[in-house]
Amino acid sequence: MRGYPLKIKRVIENLQKLPGIGVKTAERLAMSLLRRSKKDSIELAESIKDMVMNVKYCSKCRNFSESDVCDICSSPSREKNIICVVEQPEDFFAIERAGEYRGIYFILHGSISPIEGIGAEELGIDYLVKRVKNEGIREVIIATDPDVSGEATAIYIARLLQDTDAVVSRIALGIPAGGHIGYADEITMIKALEGRRRIILE
Amino acid sequence: MRGYPLKIKRVIENLQKLPGIGVKTAERLAMSLLRRSKKDSIELAESIKDMVMNVKYCSKCRNFSESDVCDICSSPSREKNIICVVEQPEDFFAIERAGEYRGIYFILHGSISPIEGIGAEELGIDYLVKRVKNEGIREVIIATDPDVSGEATAIYIARLLQDTDAVVSRIALGIPAGGHIGYADEITMIKALEGRRRIILE
Numbered sequence: 001m002r003g004y005p006l007k008i009k010r011v012i013e014n015l016q017k018l019p020g021i022g023v024k025t026a027e028r029l030a031m032s033l034l035r036r037s038k039k040d041s042i043e044l045a046e047s048i049k050d051m052v053m054n055v056k057y058c059s060k061c062r063n064f065s066e067s068d069v070c071d072i073c074s075s076p077s078r079e080k081n082i083i084c085v086v087e088q089p090e091d092f093f094a095i096e097r098a099g100e101y102r103g104i105y106f107i108l109h110g111s112i113s114p115i116e117g118i119g120a121e122e123l124g125i126d127y128l129v130k131r132v133k134n135e136g137i138r139e140v141i142i143a144t145d146p147d148v149s150g151e152a153t154a155i156y157i158a159r160l161l162q163d164t165d166a167v168v169s170r171i172a173l174g175i176p177a178g179g180h181i182g183y184a185d186e187i188t189m190i191k192a193l194e195g196r197r198r199i200i201l202e
Numbered sequence: 203m204r205g206y207p208l209k210i211k212r213v214i215e216n217l218q219k220l221p222g223i224g225v226k227t228a229e230r231l232a233m234s235l236l237r238r239s240k241k242d243s244i245e246l247a248e249s250i251k252d253m254v255m256n257v258k259y260c261s262k263c264r265n266f267s268e269s270d271v272c273d274i275c276s277s278p279s280r281e282k283n284i285i286c287v288v289e290q291p292e293d294f295f296a297i298e299r300a301g302e303y304r305g306i307y308f309i310l311h312g313s314i315s316p317i318e319g320i321g322a323e324e325l326g327i328d329y330l331v332k333r334v335k336n337e338g339i340r341e342v343i344i345a346t347d348p349d350v351s352g353e354a355t356a357i358y359i360a361r362l363l364q365d366t367d368a369v370v371s372r373i374a375l376g377i378p379a380g381g382h383i384g385y386a387d388e389i390t391m392i393k394a395l396e397g398r399r400r401i402i403l404e
Contacts, residue, residue: 004295005268007253014246019234025222031291032221033250034257034266035311041254044216045247048235051209052243055236064236066207090233093206109237 008034060131062107062124064089072104079103081138085128085157087111087145095143103141106131111149112156120156129160139167146173146191210236262333264309264326266291274306281305283340287330287359289313289347297345305343308333313351314358322358331362341369348375348393 004012008030015026033041057063058070065071072078082103086092092105108123120126132140142157144150158168173191175184184192206214210232217228235243259265260272267273274280284305288294294307310325322328334342344359346352360370375393377386386394 005257005266005273007249007257007268008266010249011246011253014242014249017238017242017246018231020227020230027292027295028222029220030253031266033254036219038254040216040219042251044213044219045250045254047209047212047216048247049244051213051232052235052240052247055207055209064207064210066209071207088233090229093229 061105062109063092063105077102081136082141083128083132083137083139084141084143086143087150087153091143091145103139108144108153111144111153113149120160123153125157125160128157129164132161132164132166137164137166139169141169141171143171146187263307264311265294265307279304283338284343285330285334285339285341286343286345288345289352289355293345293347305341310346310355313346313355315351322362325355327359327362330359331366334363334366334368339366339368341371343371343373345373348389 011030011033012023012026015021015029016023021029033044055064055066056068058065058073059068060073061070063070063072067074079102083106084092084095084101084103085106085108086095087108087110089107089109092107095101095105106124106128108125110118110123112118112120112123131137140157140161142154144153154170158170161168172195173188174195175181175188175192181189213232213235214225214228217223217231218225223231235246257266257268258270260267260275261270262275263272265272265274269276281304285308286294286297286303286305287308287310288297289310289312291309291311294309297303297307308326308330310327312320312325314320314322314325333339342359342363344356346355356372360372363370374397375390376397377383377390377394383391
């Protein structure tokens, strides 16, 4: 990065540490931060600091939250005996956006990965099992990603919950809405066929 | 963005104002800022603030600079009678990275665009012409982009400098190094043919 003033270089280097941001994108972003109004760039910096300093994990579901217990866990309008287990806060937000689910959540912040040293403890699975047992949870919907580690995590959790009263379910895998059957990969196709449901004519 | 705590929402909204960052990328970046060490995220925020508050325009070449006159304009080792005119600081950095050019620069921060209301004044072209006249500039290399507005800007500047003692030149257009002749578009191909140079065997 020959030629950049030091203060610009520092921003470019810091931006490059973010996922998916290479040197070209970092340069472009730094230039844009300089080019637009000072106010907007300072507002971005301040908002990042404020978020990082004040957002913590909800003590019940491990989701990002501004308070000790998040809005969902403390909401009287959510069903407290259905837990949906997801890998990441983004997954939680995707489900919330759909607007149908009325239960509560549990966020693993990852999936089981022996190579990366991520096990049940890092993911809070022991705490999840304890909650299911102690809080009379009726159903646990496992919505981890349908990939190798997500599937392994789903099966691992299902085994641990075998002896509890909770029904353990897995979200459906299949062709996405608006997708094309012809473009589906083999595994998705197999799962879509396996998960077929009878058409009931009224 | 249903479901996000306010402080996260604020960061996502601020990130989305940057060029090329849509809602999905903004969400992913915000999550990553939360997930990694607090120190790194605060360092990013601080570096943005520091840059925005302290980087200004060089009074001679209009490039971003920490001091009133930038390192290149104040360097005794640069040839002060050759000016390379570029649209953006990124273009300047690209030329510096190549490491061959020993002259000075002039940064327009844009190109002539009547639709966007960007004319000679906004680009500092009057000041450039004054410098060429007053400082005995020998050559002006115009390295604006080879697109419609870059070409228009190049021709506009060349006309204004017609009556000065400076030679006005344009960077060569052609097939990029490592590129494929078969993939070149028509205009590049025409320019590459027009700009052909005799092979001199030693």
